[in-house]
Amino acid sequence: MRFLFAEFEFDSGRRLLLRHGRAAPLSTKGFQLLELLLDRRPEAVSKTEVLQHLWPETFVSDASLYNVVAEVRAALGDAPRAARFIRTVPRYGYAFHGDARPADTGVEAVQTARPGPRLVSKRGDWLLAEGSNLVGRERDCAVRIDSPSVSRHHARILVIQGEATVEDLGSKNGTYVNEEAVKTPVALEDRVEIRVGSVKMTYRIVAALPSTVTRRRV
Numbered sequence: 031m032r033f034l035f036a037e038f039e040f041d042s043g044r045r046l047l048l049r050h051g052r053a054a055p056l057s058t059k060g061f062q063l064l065e066l067l068l069d070r071r072p073e074a075v076s077k078t079e080v081l082q083h084l085w086p087e088t089f090v091s092d093a094s095l096y097n098v099v100a101e102v103r104a105a106l107g108d109a110p111r112a113a114r115f116i117r118t119v120p121r122y123g124y125a126f127h128g129d130a131r132p133a134d135t136g137v138e139a140v141q142t143a144r145p146g147p148r149l150v151s152k153r154g155d156w157l158l159a160e161g162s163n164l165v166g167r168e169r170d171c172a173v174r175i176d177s178p179s180v181s182r183h184h185a186r187i188l189v190i191q192g193e194a195t196v197e198d199l200g201s202k203n204g205t206y207v208n209e210e211a212v213k214t215p216v217a218l219e220d221r222v223e224i225r226v227g228s229v230k231m232t233y234r235i236v237a238a239l240p241s242t243v244t245r246r247r248v
Contacts, residue, residue: 031154032133033068035115038106039133040068042154047105059084060101067116067126069153069176074117074125083176099124147194149173149187149224151231158194163187165226166199179203179227185212194218194233203227 033040039048042065047054056064066075066083081095099116102108106115117127132152147158149165156163156173163172166184173187181201188195197215198205205212206225218224220235 031065031069033130034133035128035130040064040130041133049105054105056105057098057101059098060105063098064102066176067124068130071126071130074119074123076123078123080123146236147189147192147218148234148236149231150234151229153229153231158187158189160189160191163189164199166201173231175226175229177227177229180229181227184226187218188215192235196224201226 031040031042037050038054039046039051041048045061047056047061047064062084063080066080077092077095081090084095084098103110103113103116108115110118113127115126115128117125119125149156149158153175159172164183164186165171165173165175165180166182167174167176167180168182171183175184181199181203183199184201185199185205186197188197195215195217196205196207196212198212204227207216207218208223209225210216218233220233222233224231224233
């Protein structure tokens with residue numbers, strides 16, 4: 031996913047935080063924290079959830095989290111008492127406080143994207159590989175969506191020779207194609223809407239641009 035806010039650009043695909051077009055230093059944990067808060071904005075995220083997100087199945091002290099928060103704030107030129115972007119929610123957690131907007135993922139962006147089947151939403155743009163593509167919250171998912179309404183392994187999109195189907199993997203909140211519940215694998219067509227939990231995406235088929243042949247003069 032890509033977000034623009036103030037003088038910053040956040041690009042999860044390239045793992046970059048840019049400030050005035052220049053890369054701002056950020057550790058892996060700092061990047062993950064900023065990604066989580068941007069994705070959940072304007073909601074506040076509890077400290078417990080942040081800790082589980084950054085250090086799954088590992089116990090760390092609160093000081094480790096405070097250090098990561100301080101690092102992100104330093105990269106953004108932020109301050110706890112005058113927060114532009116990272117707001118502390120007393121006795122709860124943190125929230126992204128700034129005015130962030132998703133980078134263009136509309137028709138223009140799709141037309142210039144790499145050819146192939148993909149999912150497009152305000153949260154991101156995912157090129158689907160030939161074979162199985164898991165959709166969910168886990169790190170092994172090809173389409174990773176960090177939303178409490180999405181199960182760890184929520185759905186699977188199977189792509190075989192350019193033809194795609196989607197199936198639900200017993201998710202808690204269901205998978206829908208054009209608001210019809212997916213009970214068995216459903217074939218996907220260009221521009222259909224897929225919803226996993228509360229997250230809506232559009233399935234797109236981006237064709238390869240025709241090659242240009244230059245004729246030699248005789």
